[in-house]
């Protein structure tokens with residue numbers, strides 16, 4: 001069996017909303033409704049029916065304006081803006097569901113460790129142990145500038161900061177020792193102060209005295225997730241992650257990635273089986289293989305259109321950390337002539353996109369390449385289910401992080417088409433056996 005989870009790439013932001021922007025016909029009234037909780041509840045109840053472990057909520061805090069030096073494209077097309085804070089949504093979703101976990105993103109440059117430790121512990125209580133923490137270092141200067149920095153920290157420095165940040169959060173969440181809570185109304189004793197201890201942390205980036213001013217939640221330390229695949233990103237994940245977003249293009253790459261990560265986890269004295277590596281994929285599912293093939297063809301044509309190219313260049317400008325304006329580069333420039341030395345964002349993403357395409361032009365590459373692979377997952381639910389099984393056999397585990405446009409038709413396709421097809425093959429859970437997100441992650 002393998003695990004399934006969902007990457008909500010728009011976070012608590014505007015979802016596909018305009019056929020004119022290539023979003024297809026199933027966008028409902030997302031343009032007006034995205035800020036209502038309903039679609040997230042529909043998503044969570046559907047995915048719970050499908051036995052998913054968690055929904056990962058992306059989050060960023062900025063209006064991006066590096067592409068063409070203007071916020072025009074971001075705001076005209078609703079790209080990463082507007083976006084609400086996902087935290088208040090978490091208990092709303094978990095009140096409407098019983099099992100599925102919710103992992104909202106937290107940035108180490110936005111939250112001091114104390115605030116984050118307190119917030120996630122509070123959410124752990126409110127969700128009865130179904131929250132997790134996606135730790136990011138933020139990608140662009142524009143985010144950093146909203147939080148008091150002149151520009152973003154350099155890549156490796158911010159991962160050093162994330163290491164310390166995560167360590168302090170965990171120390172705070174462990175500052176109430178076992179047995180600290182007495183909760184005896186007859187004796188009038190709530191807690192034993194000898195078991196609630198300061199952490200007295202003074203480090204390179206943070207100081208925090210502690211202890212935390214709330215009691216441990218059902219999971220004590222909600223599961224940690226991260227996505228970085230650079231050396232520094234892998235090191236952070238190896239030390240702290242319980243589940244990792246794994247970004248590869250092929251099953252062979254996935255196998256090598258997982259083997260590498262499991263070695264790194266073991267080097268920290270941890271059991272590699274305790275970390276679930278979920279591989280990001282964007283499947284295309286339709287009633288028949290022929291319909292899925294037609295959809296893929298339409299998507300490829302849109303990608304090569306002016307609007308498709310604008311989107312991809314915009315996205316790469318963001319991904320570079322806002323340091324490279326891909327709108328300012330002649331699209332007929334050869335990849336080998338583009339200077340990437342200034343990028344400071346999602347380090348490996350653009351390098352991977354360009355790798356092996358040095359003799360092509362920028363236009364050719366953005367018109368045909370994909371940041372997130374489908375690993376051949378396209379077709380009817382049965383076809384996709386069969387292929388998912390083959391891919392997992394080749395990689396060796398632990399599951400997929402499904403990334404599809406947030407529309408209700410996609411939710412139904414996964415919950416009522418794909419999941420039953422996977423269950424018929426014995427590939428995914430038929431019921432939840434754990435009470436918490438951590439227990440469900442560790443169930444197999």
Ligand SMILES: Cc1cc2nc3c(=O)[nH]c(=O)nc-3n(C[C@H](O)[C@H](O)[C@H](O)COP(=O)(O)O)c2cc1C
Nearest residue numbers: 058059105136138139227228229230233346347348
């Ligand atoms: C699927 C996925 C989701 C991500 N979600 C977020 C996010 O919500 N917010 C954010 O600031 N960065 C996000 N990132 C960026 C990562 O945290 C990280 O900065 C990026 O993967 C680059 O890591 P690297 O430099 O180690 O390769 C995400 C990356 C991936 C692949």
